[in-house]
Amino acid sequence: MTFDLVIRARRVITPTGERAATIGVRAGRIAAIEEIDTDLPASTTVELAAEEVLLPGLVDSHVHINDPGRAEWEGFETATRAAAAGGITTVVDMPLNSVPPTVDVAALNTKRAVARDQVHVDVGFWGGAVGGNLAELPALHEAGVFGFKAFLLDSGVAEFGHLDEDMLADTIDLVAKHDAMLIVHAEDARTIAAALPAQGRRYADFLASRPAEAENIAIASVIGLTERYGARAHILHLSSASALPMIADARRRGVALTVETCPHYLTFCAEEIPDGATEFKCCPPIRTAANRELLWAGLADGLIDCVVSDHSPCTPELKRFDVGDFGLAWGGIAGLQLGLSTIWTQARQRGFALSDVVDWMARGPADLVGMKRKGRIDIGADADFCVFAPDAAFLVEVNQLAHRNPVSAYHGRPLAGVVRQTWLRGEKVTGLRPGGQLLERGNS
Numbered sequence: 001m002t003f004d005l006v007i008r009a010r011r012v013i014t015p016t017g018e019r020a021a022t023i024g025v026r027a028g029r030i031a032a033i034e035e036i037d038t039d040l041p042a043s044t045t046v047e048l049a050a051e052e053v054l055l056p057g058l059v060d061s062h063v064h065i066n067d068p069g070r071a072e073w074e075g076f077e078t079a080t081r082a083a084a085a086g087g088i089t090t091v092v093d094m095p096l097n098s099v100p101p102t103v104d105v106a107a108l109n110t111k112r113a114v115a116r117d118q119v120h121v122d123v124g125f126w127g128g129a130v131g132g133n134l135a136e137l138p139a140l141h142e143a144g145v146f147g148f149k150a151f152l153l154d155s156g157v158a159e160f161g162h163l164d165e166d167m168l169a170d171t172i173d174l175v176a177k178h179d180a181m182l183i184v185h186a187e188d189a190r191t192i193a194a195a196l197p198a199q200g201r202r203y204a205d206f207l208a209s210r211p212a213e214a215e216n217i218a219i220a221s222v223i224g225l226t227e228r229y230g231a232r233a234h235i236l237h238l239s240s241a242s243a244l245p246m247i248a249d250a251r252r253r254g255v256a257l258t259v260e261t262c263p264h265y266l267t268f269c270a271e272e273i274p275d276g277a278t279e280f281k282c283c284p285p286i287r288t289a290a291n292r293e294l295l296w297a298g299l300a301d302g303l304i305d306c307v308v309s310d311h312s313p314c315t316p317e318l319k320r321f322d323v324g325d326f327g328l329a330w331g332g333i334a335g336l337q338l339g340l341s342t343i344w345t346q347a348r349q350r351g352f353a354l355s356d357v358v359d360w361m362a363r364g365p366a367d368l369v370g371m372k373r374k375g376r377i378d379i380g381a382d383a384d385f386c387v388f389a390p391d392a393a394f395l396v397e398v399n400q401l402a403h404r405n406p407v408s409a410y411h412g413r414p415l416a417g418v419v420r421q422t423w424l425r426g427e428k429v430t431g432l433r434p435g436g437q438l439l440e441r442g443n444s
């Protein structure tokens with residue numbers, strides 16, 4: 001039987017390790033994984049160069065696309081083109097910063113209608129739990145969102161409310177009853193309110209306004225309620241490494257808790273962020289170099305499951321480069337297409353292998369959202385691939401990035417590893433014709 005596509009590579013990252021292989025693709029799925037010298041008949045055969053590695057397409061479960069409503073910040077067309085340029089073949093869109101936010105089925109349908117004909121990679125959606133919409137969550141769950149996002153303090157946008165302790169308990173109770181998942185922006189409102197306010201150009205002052213203690217208190221609260229109700233919870237964008245021992249304890253007790261962190265927490269450190277450089281502002285904040293190394297240790301120990309972008313872009317004006325004030329600037333780091341190279345640059349220096357990076361950036365996020373056919377090169381999986389040249393290098397030029405606005409904390413940085421091609425369900429992604437599909441929980 002003929003295959004639609006055959007890819008031959010000396011290095012392929014599979015769930016059981018790295019090997020040389022010939023991959024046969026039929027009807028958008030991986031149908032054969034054979035020895036490299038096996039002759040598989042195909043309409044198209046692709047032979048990777050000696051220095052290229054075949055990875056599964058990455059899965060980024062934390063992307064703010066902001067469309068509709070704030071499409072001038074980012075949109076489905078630009079964000080998914082950026083994703084593809086970075087080897088990402090699946091993104092899951094966050095429920096806030098778009099208007100409407102994804103807090104009921106009508107809003108989900110609005111977002112899907114906007115996204116449908118302009119996505120270059122596959123796109124799923126998170127729902128939002130904002131307190132007032134508790135009654136909407138079962139229908140939103142049935143409509144196929146991958147879980148519900150909640151904030152424990154001001155979200156930064158007026159239309160997406162946050163949960164107090166009682167609302168959080170009610171939400172976790174409901175989520176447990178529906179076998180759904182809560183994903184949490186874990187910073188404690190009271191601790192932040194008691195800290196010095198964020199203002200001025202000094203990064204040290206901004207850091208002091210968002211202490212690690214705020215994260216640790218919020219995470220403790222999520223763990224306590226998750227355990228009490230037998231729920232499933234996920235900690236978004238962990239920055240405070242001092243929460244890791246508590247997370248380890250909870251997992252030992254059997255609490256269904258997973259954790260992600262982001263490339264910026266694993267790359268940058270507070271000591272090196274210039275004053276006024278608001279492109280580095282995000283919440284929770286980038287902390288010290290010592291904290292960064294403990295996050296790497298958390299990855300090594302398997303306590304942190306995923307590395308995802310938290311791509312949260314805005315217009316250059318909202319970063320307030322005119323005054324460089326960390327209190328006034330929008331908080332969010334833009335760098336969707338740079339995640340793989342950023343993490344590989346840091347990981348290889350610390351002795352990790354490409355298969356580790358694939359665990360954190362492809363299989364891990366796919367498992368988080370229950371996408372069994374994504375994030376792995378395996379028989380039956382979608383034929384989503386990233387062709388990566390790990391020893392090639394480049395300098396980040398912000399104006400050449402595919403996301404909408406030329407703002408990025410990575411501008412000017414030398415990175416190792418170049419994404420040469422991205423394949424989605426057996427088709428090469430060119431950025432010309434949007435071939436992505438909209439995904440629902442359970443169908444991917």
Ligand SMILES: [Zn+2]
Nearest residue numbers: 062094310312
């Ligand atoms: Zn986010």
